[in-house]
Amino acid sequence: MTPDAEFGYELLVCRYAELAWHPSEGPRPALVSRQLGTQRRRWDTVVIEVDPTAFERRRALGDRTIGSDQLHVVRGAPAEWTWYRDALPDPGYPWRYVRQAVHRAAGRDLIEERRDGNRIQIRRKRPYPDWVERIVAVENKPDLDRSAADRLADQLEHDVDAGLADEVWLATETTGERVEPALLREMPVEAGILATDFADGVDADAADVAWHPSDLSPADGERRDPETETLRLEIAERAYGKGWRSFHDTMRPDCRHFELRREGRALVPYCAAKEQVPTARECSGSCSEFSPEPPQWRTKGWPIEGGPGKGLKRVLARRRDRERDRVESVE
Incomplete structure (x- = not known):
């Protein structure tokens, strides 16, 4: 089932984008990250469409963000x-x-x-490649009621006007019926609408396009100003180094209750004590249910070196690297 928390929904949207981007125009090689943007605006999900050959050259510069x-x-x-x-x-x-x-x-x-x-x-040592082709911003709102639609309309309008992204989308969860047309009319017409259904987990068919987005890229013969181009590249670099599976950096996988659970083709964090997908704020050392891994888990009788928390981090890192390999291999 779709996690109740918006944080959990955000992770599922990220995984869907990784599996099925572009939702209306067919497969494109892309990296997916989350919670990136500028001082004025932070996007829930960020999709970086890349040139595979140039991306291979970028990978030769290392796996870390270049600040x-x-x-x-x-x-x-x-x-x-x-x-x-x-x-x-x-x-x-x-x-x-x-x-x-x-x-x-x-x-x-x-x-x-x-x-x-x-x-x-x-x-x-080697030229820095022109590896970023397009940047797509996605705002996630599983429950789109009237008040949420009013707030999102302003945010999406800002995204359209700012000119940083080449496309702007809203992802919202369906309830078995079409998304309420009256609410969609609140959105800027340039923004696309993804109607998601993660009831059976995440796969490439878990969303439908309810409204196609406009292409916000500069017209032929025009270019963005150098400051905007630099800012776009800085966002892409952070997406490259961070990815969307970095949630463990702000959570406590070293807690004995922390797990990864499968939602279709996605792995999301799960708190066995509270029986829910926790947010980063909830999954902290101040949580009343926080219980550190016993030292013996990290030193004896456990098949994963460093304890289960370290093992979960390695699982997520391997999945991130596998996705990088897949993007690089796309022709």
């Missing part, structure tokens, strides 16, 4: 040795911070660094 400061360095690093201040565009903040980013990027083997007298020179 905004290092991204400035990696993208601007020249083919030949050059003083870093001549090589990189003016960052708009003191160069000493750029110098620190240069050291960190070199420490991650993203660029090469050397000294020429008292000057730091840099050289790229």
Whole structure:
């Protein structure tokens, strides 16, 4: 069944997108993440459509996010040795911070660094690829009542106007009937509507398109401004490093009650003590039911090195890596 918590629904939407993107135009290679955006707006689900060949080159730069400061360095690093201040565009903040980013990027083997007298020179190891094709924002609301529709209409209108995303969607759960037309009329016409049905779990057929979205990409011959393009790439980098299975980073998988349960082709967290899908706020050390794994679970008589909590993290990491491999292999 669909989890009651919006958090649980969000995870199922992420898994659906991973299985079935694009819902109205056929398969596209894409990465899926969650809870990303800007200071003004955070999206529930983010789909990064990628060029598989360029994505392979991005993976050669490592599995971690390249943060905004290092991204400035990696993208601007020249083919030949050059003083870093001549090589990189003016960052708009003191160069000493750029110098620190240069050291960190070199420490991650993203660029090469050397000294020429008292000057730091840099050289790229490989060009940073143009791997991001489109960015799609999805707002998730399983129970779409009148008050929720009013709030979401404003949020989706902002997403459409901001120009960061190429498509904007609302995902909402069906009740066996069509989504209420009066509520859908509250939404901006540019936003797509996904009507989901996760009653039997998640698979590629668990949603129908109730309304097709508009393409918000710039028209032919036009481009977004450089600041927006950079912000889009920063979001894509965070999506690449984080993915959507990183919920364990803000929860307590080391609690004896923490489990992963299958919802069709998805794995979601489950609290055996409360018998529900917990939120990150609920699944914390302050929870009244929190019970740390006994030390012997981590050292003896358990087939997973480090205890079950560590084992669950490895399961989720393997699934993330498997999805990366699948995206890279799409022709």
